[in-house]
Amino acid sequence: MPPHLSADHPAAQPPLSGSVDALISQARRLRGEMDAVRRDAPVDGADPQGRWQRALCDLAMHQLHDLDEHLAQLRDGPAPVPVEPQPAPAPRAVPPAPRRGALLSRVGSAEWNLLTDEASWSGELYQILGRDPAAPPLTLDELPSLVHDEDRPMLTAMVTDCLIDAKPIDGEFRIQRPDGGVRTVHMMGEPVLAADGSTASMWAVLRDVSELRRSQRVVHETRDSMQRQHHRAQTEHQLAVELQESVLPPWRGSLRFPRQGPQTLDLAAHYLPSSTSALIGGDWYDALELPGGETLLTVGDLTGHGVAVTSGMATLLGALRGMAMAGTQPGQLMSWLNQLLDATVQPALGSAVCCRYKPETRTLTWAQAGHPAPLLFRNGTGRPLTAPDGVLLGATSGAVYGQAEETLEEGDLLLLHTDGLVPRRWGSHRPSGAGSRGGTAAVRRLLDLAPRLCGARTAQDGVRTVVEEFGETEREDDACVLLARVGS
Known part of the structure; x- marks a missing residue:
């Protein structure tokens, strides 16, 4: 042209x-x-x-x-306008279509x-x-x-x-x-x-x-899809956080129950979020004053992350509180929690430790379901309590859970934790049963804190020591720690 x-x-x-x-x-x-x-x-x-x-x-x-x-x-x-070819006496092959x-x-x-x-x-x-x-x-x-x-x-x-x-x-x-x-x-x-x-x-x-x-x-559709997914993840995270905060006790320091006598428990706890995931997990801690002056102490972990898991944790913790208020002993309580998980629509696994403390005799009665045993610190040293039998919650129908007793002394410090507290590279990810009796590197790391924990004046000081030791590490999962100090 x-x-x-x-x-x-x-x-x-x-x-x-x-x-x-x-x-x-x-x-x-x-x-x-x-x-x-x-x-x-x-x-x-x-x-x-x-x-x-x-x-x-x-x-x-x-x-x-x-x-x-x-x-x-x-x-x-x-390109010039192609000239239409004249008809040939013999048929010709059709040329291939141009590449798209x-x-x-x-x-x-x-x-x-x-x-x-x-x-x-x-x-x-x-x-x-x-x-x-x-x-x-x-x-x-x-x-x-x-x-x-x-x-x-x-x-x-x-x-x-x-x-x-x-x-x-x-x-x-x-x-x-x-x-x-x-x-x-x-x-x-x-x-x-x-x-x-x-x-x-x-x-x-x-x-x-x-x-x-x-x-x-x-490009626009995939970008919009990515933005919707990001917004959905943010919303789910916020819901999980709000649900978790509404369930876990909002402790800001040591907790003393008003009806306890001179053998009071000084309590403190802390939640440590995962450093590698924005999702909230199913870890919990709880302390509850029971009729008659006894105290319920419990920590646990429901597998998974997100709103559904946090909701399941809230349901499990609500059931645990109700049965404990009705006088159910820890071993039987674990059996019923196992039946509850086994009957849920969406299968789930969980671990837990449940303790009832009687202040008049300083007796601790406890049971565990595939969970690390409580650690007892006394006179500058620490040891894990001997764990009774107990499998993970939801692992098998009709499981029977053992029960153990321990007599505490004035000044004892009892540490309950979920297995995400110590990074996986320092110990097995889920010690349970006999594996939670001190044979893992994770438990040894906690026992190494014995001199500092035994020297803590309050349970809150003990929690601060644990958080200073493990709070800044990169953990694959969230975790909870609960400390109870036996008073005079």
């Missing part, structure tokens, strides 16, 4: 071939580097962030491919002469619109017949504004190809004025942007 005198400036001359070749080389090098990045992008379809990253890589590849094609066309000029994106991403050009009502199209435009190269190009009045019904008014308005008010054309519309396919075309054009200032013709370039727009939609 010869250069036109547009409404306000002459058309730019094409750049020198050498400079375009250099741009093509740079574009192809960049496309190769981008392709390497795309191959390394995550392909996990279940991860919204991975899908979004993959979609961005695909979009960048589409844009670089189009840039390569457009620069090549700028160098080579528009190889031709449809090219740019076609057209000119409509308003004085002669003639039109001329480049070969690429025939390919983009799916028209027979032997057919005459459509006039401006006929062009809307290819456009989707919903987009036809927009095209008509753009052409009218261009011809009457000399406004440039810049817009997208969908076309219906003869093969039934629908493509999105981006059209840019300007009027060409005659010497007397009237509009003599209109030229335009049309580009098939279907694949580019599809990639952009995928």
Whole structure:
């Protein structure tokens, strides 16, 4: 197509071939580097962030491919309109269909002469619109017949504004190809004025942007999906935090029950969140004054994270409190908690230790379900209590749990904890049964604190010592610690 005198400036001359070749080389090098990045992008379809990253890589590849094609066309000029071959006496093989994106991403050009009502199209435009190269190009009045019904008014308005008010054309519309396919075309054009200032013709370039727009939609959809998932995770985390805070005792210091006599227990506890997960787990601690002056002490852990697990923990703790208030002894209490977990709709596993302290005799009666045994610190040393039999809650139906007794002395410090307190690299992840009797590195780490814990004036000072030792470490799971100091 010869250069036109547009409404306000002459058309730019094409750049020198050498400079375009250099741009093509740079574009192809960049496309190769981008392709390497795309191959390394995550392909996990279940991860919204991975899908979004993959979609961005695909979009960048589409844009670089189009840039390569457009620069090549700028160098080579528009393709001539193919001449329809004459019928041959012998049948010929059908040529293969063009590779998807190889031709449809090219740019076609057209000119409509308003004085002669003639039109001329480049070969690429025939390919983009799916028209027979032997057919005459459509006039401006006929062009809307290819456009989707919903987009036809927009095209008509753009052409009218261009011809009457000399406004440039810049817009997208969908076309219906003869093969039934629908493509999105981006059209840019300007009027060409005659010497007397009237509009003599209109030229335009049309580009098939279907694949580019599809990639952009995928990017937007995956980004929105990732944002929704992030918002959902934040909401679930907030719900889990609020539920946990509503269940666990809001201690801010040592706790003394008002009805206890001189053999009072000085109590303190602390919750340590996981450093590797934003989700709240099912760990709990609790102390409850029971009818008759006894005290319930318990810590436990329900496997998993999130709102469902925190809700299950609240249900389990509520049941434990109710049965303890009714006078149920620790061994029987564990059996009923096991039946409760076994009967839940969603199977779950849990571990727990439950103690009843009788202040008149300083007797501690306790049971455990697959949980680390309490640690007793006295006279500068510490030891784990000998654990009665007990399997994980929810592990098997009809499990029977043993019960043990321990007589405490004035000044004793009892430490109950969940197994996430000591990082996994320092000991086994879930010591239970005989494994919780001091044979693990995790328990030994806690027993090493004996001189400091025995020297603590209050239970709160003891908790502070434990938190100073383990609170800043990177833990895979959340944890709880509860300390009870026997008073005089």
